[in-house]
Amino acid sequence: MTDVTFRVFRGAGTQGGFEEYTVQLSEGMVVLDAVLDIQASQAGDLAVRWNCKAGKCGSCSAEVNGKPRLMCMTRMNTLPLDQPVTIEPMRSFPLIKDLVTDVKRNFEINKRVRPFKPKPRQADGTHRMMQYDIDRIQEFHKCIECFLCQDVCHVMRDHQKPDFIGPRFLIRLAALVMHPLDTENRLTELKDAFGIGYCNITKCCTEVCPENIKITDNAIIPLKERVAGNFYDPLAWLWRKARGKRPDTRPGTE
Amino acid sequence: MNHETIEHDVIIIGAGGAGLRAAIEASGKGASVGVVCKSLLGKAHTAMAEGGMAAALTTADPRDNWEMHFRDTIRGGKMLNNWRMVKIFTQEAPDRVNELEEWGALFDRTDDGRILQRNFGGHQYARLAHVGDRTGLEMLRTLQNHGIHQGIEVYMECTVVDLLMDGGKAAGAFAYWRDSGTFVQFRAKAVVLATGGLGKCYTITSNSWECTGDGQALAYRAGAELIDMEFVQFHPTGMVWPPSVRGLLVTEGVRGEGGVLRDKDGKRFMFDYIPEMFAGEYAETEEEAKRWRPGVPEGPDARRPPDLLTRDVVARAIRAEVRAGRGSPHGGAYLDIASQASEAQIKKKLPGMYHQFMQLASLDITKEYMEVGPTSHYVMGGVRVDPETCSTSVPGLFAAGEVAGGLHGANRLGGNSLTDLMVFGRRAGAGAAEYAGALSAMPGVNPDQVRDIERLALAPFEESGTENPYEVMQDLQKMMEHDSGIVRAKEELADGLGKLRTLKERSVKVRVEGNRQYNPGWHYALDLHNLIMVSEAITLSALHRDESRGGHTREDFPESSPELEKVNTVVRNRDGEMAWEHVTREPLPGDLQELLSHPHLEEPN
Known part of the structure; x- marks a missing residue:
């Protein structure tokens, strides 16, 4: 079997650099296998975050040859092996150690999203929802919170926009806004507190999503349209004026 | 030495389904609650659960009821279950499913917009509320997003080393932060163990690195009893090839959606393995099995296929086929959904499986057979608990979910685990909050x-x-x-x-x-x-x-022994040595006994 060279980032806080390790390739191998192999036999203290090793938990996010990927779903036979394979931590998050970053920021953002508030049940005690009405939300619920979209998003990566909640939470908002049972209006905070306007739909998030969620097309653009319709549509503005109604600006808890 | 100290009324160890449900309940009862978890929030092994959540909702088959769910669970558990737990479990299951929906979960729907249920091994009727093949993720995310607004503190990437004890009572937990390696002590009036399983005892397992039997071991060292620990579930369908993914779970939902097992020559072998206990309830020929359709209530002329027998039976059958030289090239059996469902159906109902095989094994399950074999998946045994409150024999210590024992007997039915987390997570949270509320002072630390x-x-x-x-x-x-x-x-x-x-x-x-x-x-x-x-x-x-x-x-x-059917194995720490005994189980009351048609089983193995 072939030997492959890995350049793995080692370091903590703001310090660190690449170290090389050689691993023997085996059939079906994924990048995470190689990292765990290095850990078990060459560097017992190599820090890496992982859980399911099946693409279902979204823990082992890293940048492989410069691309944000799940290490457990990156097959070695999809990489060029005549050169070293480079593994680095996600760059948008502060480094803890080696391949592990501090992603707590995402958990803080999530707390800013107001909870789901359903309509009352029907007389027979059920909630009725048609499958075709929830298909699109089930797509968003596939999100495994790997935060690769947050990592790659240039608004989060290159511009300091502390309000902007990022693609992960825009799809969470889309799932709530489109939920047939949710009774909250979430458009005001999307426009103001969550900064949806910062997204200029470059679709980088969609490209890296390991669950193949069409983040931009199916979540962000429809949300932008709703925000625009509610706040910036001149016809709707006239209509509301004539009816004596204000735009929907019920406040959130922000 | 002085360590960082954090105080709560209730400390919950583990943030999977049981831990989060316990936290929500305890917090709702007014307790100050801290959840300590080894990984990030939302990464617990619950996220890996695929098939569904069993409850007699009767949306897919009106003949179902809690009694039938009770009967199936005890027969699936080969009579060893604690019937009081099973009764509570089957009666409360539908409420727990509806509650998740109330918190935002989106289960797949029936044509008239209600919660759809799917068939699963050992369940007489279509009983599993599900979301494609990622039901666990939906449950975990729903609990997470609901839980963060309930005033619960979550301590992520923090591993408990041991429980703190005050005399014989639980007093908290001693832990380290993974990121810094420094120690922290959690002081609490009550502790809930919700740490999950122990699959990492085995080489081939569907479990992640986290499943190292922490809660069982913490409880044992604190003096609690463990019950039924000999019963480890080997899920019949783990991936066997390539080596990198050996053991990775292939959901039972594949068979629930019509998938069948075949030997190397394509013969469906499960007809040869129907145990006497289930004789007459499963299709006996391929021709009859073909008339059965998932999602359609079965009739006397179209009984369910034996591919949907309980997991213990199917796992042993695959092993026997492989040993007899009839296995697939890499030492498993073939699992075939390609010839049983359309490409569109497979991609809709089993998208995760499609993706998993495509990406990790370069195999298209809509066109080719999968290769599957047994993988260590779940432990039926665990900490012995009171059915009502989930309290253990150690005052102030509670346990719920996979870490607890008794509900599943000798074999767990698929779909009963997710429901277990919700039913007993809730009860453990309530039990712990009530216990903590009755204590006037925080227990001491030694x-x-x-x-x-x-x-x-x-x-x-x-x-x-x-x-x-x-x-x-x-x-x-x-x-x-x-x-x-x-x-x-x-x-x-x-x-x-x-x-x-x-x-x-x-x-x-x-x-x-x-x-x-x-x-x-x-x-x-x-x-x-x-x-x-x-x-x-x-x-x-x-x-x-x-x-x-x-x-x-x-x-x-x-063979099964009628004598040993009456007892459960209990182990505990006796002066530093592990001691075991067989304890006689409380027999089923007459009305519940009648639900089970066979008095005891004689099952060929």
């Missing part, structure tokens, strides 16, 4: 105990150690796979106990490199103590059950 825990935890950094923790763990896994695995015998089990003594000695001599900051070698070194302890409980319990039943198969005792 500084000697803290010093001892700390010394043991830091031992791997001492120069004198010689063992590599990764190697000790691999040797343990190999031993368990060989001596205490899917098929067992007296000699090997006794031999295994001997090897465990050696492994225990090696585990205190491990040496890790580097410092305390996010150091997986050190983490493994500490996990080892728990793995070895639960391995001993499994092996010791297995050695003394001279019969085959459910997840416990003995080559030297292939």
